[in-house]
Amino acid sequence: xxxxxxxxxxxxxxxxxxxxxxxxxxxxxxxxxxxxxxxxxxxxxxxxxxxxxxxxxxxxxxxxxxxxxxxxxxxxxxxxxxxxxxxxxxxxxxxxxxxxxxxxxxxxxxxxxxxxxxxxxxxxxxxxxxxxxxxxxxxxxxxxxxxxxxxxxxxxxxxxxxxxxxxxxxxxxxxxxxxxxxxxxxxxxxxxxxxxxxxxxxxxxx
Amino acid sequence: xxxxxxxxxxxxxxxxxxxxxxxxxxxxxxxxxxxxxxxxxxxxxxxxxxxxxxxxxxxxxxxxxxxxxxxxxxxxxxxxxxxxxxxxxxxxxxxxxxxxxxxxxxxxxxxxxxxxxxxxxxxxxxxxxxxxxxxxxxxxxxxxxxxxxxxxxxxxxxxxxxxxxxxxxxxxxxxxxxxxxxxxxxxxxxxxxxxxxxxxxxxxxxxxxxxxxxxxxxxxxxxxxxxxxxxxxxxxxxxxxxxxxxxxxxxxxxxxxxxxxxxxxxxxxxxxxxxxxxxxxxxxxxxxxxxxxxxxxxxxxxxxxxxxx
Numbered sequence: 001x002x003x004x005x006x007x008x009x010x011x012x013x014x015x016x017x018x019x020x021x022x023x024x025x026x027x028x029x030x031x032x033x034x035x036x037x038x039x040x041x042x043x044x045x046x047x048x049x050x051x052x053x054x055x056x057x058x059x060x061x062x063x064x065x066x067x068x069x070x071x072x073x074x075x076x077x078x079x080x081x082x083x084x085x086x087x088x089x090x091x092x093x094x095x096x097x098x099x100x101x102x103x104x105x106x107x108x109x110x111x112x113x114x115x116x117x118x119x120x121x122x123x124x125x126x127x128x129x130x131x132x133x134x135x136x137x138x139x140x141x142x143x144x145x146x147x148x149x150x151x152x153x154x155x156x157x158x159x160x161x162x163x164x165x166x167x168x169x170x171x172x173x174x175x176x177x178x179x180x181x182x183x184x185x186x187x188x189x190x191x192x193x194x195x196x197x198x199x200x201x202x203x204x205x206x
Numbered sequence: 207x208x209x210x211x212x213x214x215x216x217x218x219x220x221x222x223x224x225x226x227x228x229x230x231x232x233x234x235x236x237x238x239x240x241x242x243x244x245x246x247x248x249x250x251x252x253x254x255x256x257x258x259x260x261x262x263x264x265x266x267x268x269x270x271x272x273x274x275x276x277x278x279x280x281x282x283x284x285x286x287x288x289x290x291x292x293x294x295x296x297x298x299x300x301x302x303x304x305x306x307x308x309x310x311x312x313x314x315x316x317x318x319x320x321x322x323x324x325x326x327x328x329x330x331x332x333x334x335x336x337x338x339x340x341x342x343x344x345x346x347x348x349x350x351x352x353x354x355x356x357x358x359x360x361x362x363x364x365x366x367x368x369x370x371x372x373x374x375x376x377x378x379x380x381x382x383x384x385x386x387x388x389x390x391x392x393x394x395x396x397x398x399x400x401x402x403x404x405x406x407x408x409x410x411x412x413x414x415x416x417x418x419x420x421x422x423x424x425x426x427x428x429x430x431x432x433x434x435x436x437x438x439x440x441x442x443x444x445x446x447x448x449x450x451x452x453x454x455x456x457x458x459x460x461x462x463x464x465x466x467x468x469x470x471x472x473x474x475x476x477x478x479x480x481x482x483x484x485x486x487x488x489x490x491x492x493x494x495x496x497x498x499x500x501x502x503x504x505x506x507x508x509x510x511x512x513x514x515x
Contacts, residue, residue, distance in 0.1 A: 074325030075372045102322045109321075176462075176469060176481075178417035182393060183433035183481040185291040185299040186412065186424045190307065191241040192431055192483075 009038060015045050016082060048082065072100060077107050234350075237315040238308075238428070240331055240343070243350035248273050250377025255368045255465040259486060260452070266465040271377045272351065278380035285380070290390070297389035305411045309428030312407055313340065323353040324373050333429070338362065340485075341429075349375050360487030366466075399423045401434055406491035408432070408484075420479075425492075432482020434496070442477050454490055457499040472499040 011034050018031050035042055073093055079085050080093045097104050234240040250271040257264050271278040275288035285291070289301045316332040327347040333340050339362060344354040354369040399413040401423045408425040416422035420435040437443070449460040449471070462469040468489065470480040474497040484492065 072322065072325040077325070078371070103325070106322045106325070109323075179420075179433070179435050179479055179481055180467075180469075181291055181299045182391075182414070182416060182422055182435075183424070184286060185289065185301045185393060186304065186414070186422075186433065187431050188286045188291060189289050189301065189304050190426055190428075190431055191238070191245040192426065192429050 009034075009041055011035070011041060012044070015041075015048055072103050072106075077103060077110055081107065081111055237313060237331065237333060240315075240345060240350075241309070241429075244343075244345060244352050246274055247346070247349045247351040248375075248377070249346070249349050249351035250374040252371040253368060254371055255366070257366045257463060257465050258364065259463045259468070260450075262463070264463055264465040267371070271380050273377065273379045276379075282380055296385070296387070297391075299393060300390045301393045301414075303395050303412075307409065307411045307426045307428055310407055312336065312427070313429055324370060326353070326373065328353055346373070346375070351375075357485055359485050365485050366483075393422070396421065399436065401436065401497075402495060405495040406488060408488075408492060425482075430482065430484040430488065432480055432484050432492070435479045435481070437477040437479070439476055442473060443471055443479065454493050455498075457493075459493070459499065474499050 011031050014027055014031050018028070035045060073080075073096060076085060076089065076093055080090060085093065097107065234243050250269075252267055252269050254265060254267045269280050277286045279285070285298075289304070291298045312335050314334050316334065318329040318331050321328050321330045321344060323344050323346070328344050329347060331343045331345065333343065338360065339358055341358065342354075342356045343352055345351065346353050351370075351373070352368075353373065355367070356364055357366040359365045393414040396413050396415050398415075399410070399421050401410060403410050405425060408427045408431075410423050410425050412424045414422040414424070416435045418441070419438045420441075423434045423436070425432050425434070449462050449469075452459050452461050457472070460471040467481065467483050470489070470493070472478055472493075476497075478497065480489075480492075482489075
């Protein structure tokens with residue numbers, strides 16, 4: 001649990017999970033303890049809580065077409081959900097949501113999807129949280145290292161030695177890339193369902 | 207009714223008809239059309255892909271630029287062209303021949319539903335396999351790009367989820383610098399495969415010579431696909447220390463899972479490696495119709511259990 005041992009303000013990505021009641025054993029104590037002494041994080045926690053509460057209480061009102069706004073928010077909705085927008089932008093999105101049924105629908109859908117992802121067993125929350133980091137130059141750093149470590153583990157597992165059993169043929173060391181690349185080359189002419197037909201187990205390197 | 211009123215009424219009816227059919231606007235009529243439109247879409251952005259398998263989840267974020275028939279991933283880390291894959295600068299794999307494959311008739315599609323995603327007009331398609339919901343796809347109306355996808359296992363549980371996190375409808379194409387020394391391996395068709403022509407509704411579309419003297423059989427049902435590499439007699443794969451040992455139909459397999467694919471290895475009369483994206487229930491059905499692993503008493507299994515329990 002890297003979040004318990006790294007820099008002082010390392011609970012950014014845990015706060016959202018905390019509000020969802022999705023923290024794992026040990027993480028709750030860490031969040032509570034940290035919130036007890038960090039003004040910045042208390043403030044961020046409040047913003048996040050308010051945003052989440054606002055999303056879930058937004059009424060699904062029919063808005064007359066003439067009053068409906070002519071523009072819609074896109075990626076800002078996700079950032080809004082995490083309370084990562086600057087205050088002014090947060091206010092703008094909130095005001096927009098009062099009159100835009102389409103954005104409210106998307107926000108509810110997004111919220112449900114993220115809750116579903118968080119409920120998946122064993123998933124690393126920072127992967128989701130990391131999305132907003134680059135955009136807003138977040139102040140906190142999370143447990144992304146665990147995802148990297150996982151990738152490294154898979155990469156290590158990808159190295160395959162081919163030996164010819166019971167013969168004098170010397171062992172040949174290959175990696176899964178050879179097989180994966182050939183599969184992907186053939187799959188690239190298909191119109192099927194795969195959305196990322198380009199990479200195998202993360203960073204497959206011998 | 208006067209001519210003028212007749213024209214007004216006609217115009218109104220035409221307007222209503224146009225409004226009623228304005229969404230969805232993608233020029234597609236059936237699932238196959240939608241998939242092919244998505245294949246040719248031009249877009250860029252970041253996409254998260256999450257897969258859950260036996261209680262373990264894998265997630266990864268990819269930066270993609272999809273321009274027509276080429277997809278560039280993570281700034282050139284990987285490039286997939288139509289029939290040509292360049293895994294890294296300096297070369298890749300070329301496939302000069304392939305069979306066209308049709309979408310299996312086991313899949314049907316519900317009436318598309320207009321939705322919004324990332325602030326954009328989109329349509330959601332529900333793909334059914336019999337009475338089971340197999341997948342949903344949310345496609346951008348303007349570009350036909352897949353904005354989000356869900357794939358479900360046979361029990362209706364979410365197995366893979368993918369969504370764009372941000373979206374660019376007009377991405378700058380990634381320029382692939384090709385050098386005179388680039389090396390490409392050509393996939394040569396062969397008729398040598400001993401694998402079945404069909405397996406659990408998947409059709410063996412093509413067979414090629416594979417890496418390290420293996421034989422490569424490519425199967426598809428038009429929605430999912432997988433390859434099976436049959437290793438030469440006597441050859442075995444080793445070093446799969448981190449691969450899970452799983453039991454399917456009473457037989458043992460080694461399995462690696464990533465956010466977007468699966469690798470399964472087993473040893474029968476010869477050794478096999480499956481690479482693909484098919485859902486868990488399909489995988490189980492496919493494995494049941496392929497050459498089986500040897501019994502649990504084989505040497506590697508005994509060694510494995512002896513060392514790792």
